[in-house]
């Protein structure tokens with residue numbers, strides 16, 4: 190066996206030697222290596238490279254690796270085991286091709302960062318990049334070189350549990366944060382030992398699952414696909430994302446794993462992508478359930494013919510594609526291209542040169558990593574309400590009642606997708622308040638409810654007693670981690686269990702009530718917001734949630750997070766998102782709602798507009814919303830020109846002033862509306878944002894520039910272009926307020 194491998198290696202070297210004088214670029218050298226290795230491979234070995242397993246038994250795995258039947262594995266995280274697996278692959282398989290080891294490292298490996306939705310709430314690509322870098326350093330120290338992240342499915346429906354894992358409802362925000370995560374995972378160079386390949390998922394439209402029910406079908410026409418769902422994926426390609434994953438859903442009847450339009454026409458031909466495409470877990474096989482494939486062989490053929498390179502776990506490729514080649518259902522060229530994409534990735538990762546993990550010194554939970562995670566929570570928490578400056582807590586608060594099922598729930602605050610996070614390392618708000626502020630306030634802790642779904646109200650009276658003895662109450666509510674994430678959809682977005690009652694009873698004490706929500710999605714918390722004096726929303730914050738939230742409550746940190754999703758008033762308003770189309774009969778802000786409608790009102794007496802009689806049309810909180818302990822004023826908006834051509838760039842400047850008494854950070858946001866198009870356009874689209882930090886009283890001239898070419902969209906003729914005409918622009922503190930100006934664009 191070894192001798193064949195040595196001959197193979199020698200042949201590769203000779204081949205490279207003969208070509209290297211003409212093509213010297215690292216990429217060209219890799220292409221040569223890929224081609225020479227491919228030339229040595231049997232069809233069985235090629236199909237083996239296309240096979241990814243989640244092994245249950247390492248002995249069995251070793252046998253299959255020896256036979257060349259495995260290209261990648263997921264879910265092995267023990268570095269000694271990974272090194273043994275690589276030894277078998279390198280020394281005991283005929284060609285010695287290393288194994289690519291994957292894992293779902295979604296928002297941290299050991300040091301858990303806020304869930305991706307929370308990272309998006311920072312509106313800070315730098316913190317998202319740093320978070321992914323920390324995750325890559327920790328995961329690669331155990332031998333993991335490929336993560337299935339970022340998830341950049343535009344998500345406009347909080348019933349869908351996977352909204353937690355997304356960057357929210359906006360294509361531009363998802364593109365910016367997703368691209369930053371790609372850079373963070375992959376680092377400066379993919380072949381550095383701490384780089385892990387990123388995976389843009391789920392390609393595509395998975396976030397549009399009908400009714401928010403996970404895995405459900407989607408019905409997204411090509412124009413919406415291109416204008417809304419594809420841009421974050423294009424940004425991932427531009428950021429150098431090494432891999433893509435197909436999604437579980439069928440869109441307009443075509444399962445993504447067999448969708449050659451997106452996988453070949455868009456990804457490969459239009460975007461010139463040369464990375465690797467993997468299926469989602471058994472999504473090839475599931476095409477039988479979809480009613481799209483007759484059997485396993487059909488599923489394998491439809492997947493590879495559509496442009497899939499590697500199959501995750503369901504093994505239809507390795508079992509059937511040999512026969513498919515004989516039957517001429519699949520061309521050898523198709524298999525070769527898939528294997529090329531896989532080998533290219535292995536070379537890019539430097540796996541042939543450095544297949545083993547060598548990290549004697551543990552980098553997990555490094556102090557720097559914990560501090561970065563803490564900063565991420567500080568920037569991600571969103572202050573939704575702060576009546577009469579309830580927050581920050583002042584020294585008048587001598588006794589603080591800390592209440593609620595999420596106050597001291599180290600596992601739950603880590604959120605979804607934490608295979609490797611450990612609750613023993615999580616710092617909860619209760620721990621942090623006691624530790625960091627225990628000499629400033631007396632803390633009385635009463636859970637009130639055991640867990641977020643708890644309907645047993647017997648602990649509430651103890652919580653109320655605690656509140657009565659205190660000067661202020663902080664109640665931590667939300668969702669346990671199991672309630673969001675994959676397969677965890679909800680039909681009802683209210684707070685679970687008796688949490689709402691708990692807040693109501695605490696509020697009835699007359700003490701100031703500060704509600705802190707830790708959840709995996711935006712919940713419909715209209716009543717709870719009314720019943721609270723202040724509300725802080727922290728999407729599951731991870732390991733360092735406690736200290737960051739404590740510092741916000743006590744004013745050491747001024748909150749600056751903004752909603753990356755629109756908050757509905759009630760579940761039935763969903764889907765609700767800011768970039769909606771106007772309709773022919775948009776609602777007026779003053780619509781008469783259900784309780785004001787007279788009995789026996791005439792059928793048309795309340796107008797015929799587009800809104801819900803019982804909920805109106807406006808959200809509880811719009812996209813981009815978030816308060817600060819200080820206030821910001823926007824003024825003097827000017828545009829470089831109000832008459833532009835398609836070739837110009839628009840410069841927008843304005844003055845931002847911190848008009849309050851605290852230093853603070855504002856996320857300034859620039860939205861644009863294309864007033865009339867060849868197809869109807871969203872009422873607003875986010876085009877730029879920036880975090881600006883100002884001292885109390887300080888002002889700053891802010892300039893944002895945007896090339897007119899970025900106003901292009903896919904119009905009636907399915908061309909991507911800027912349509913000349915009239916536009917409106919806003920700069921402001923969220924998607925529903927701001928200074929505004931009009932401008933026009935003409936063709937050259």
Ligand code: NOJ
Pocket residue numbers: 293337390469470675
């Ligand atoms: C299924 C999920 O949809 C996907 O996001 C994940 O990466 C794979 N399972 C692997 O665990």
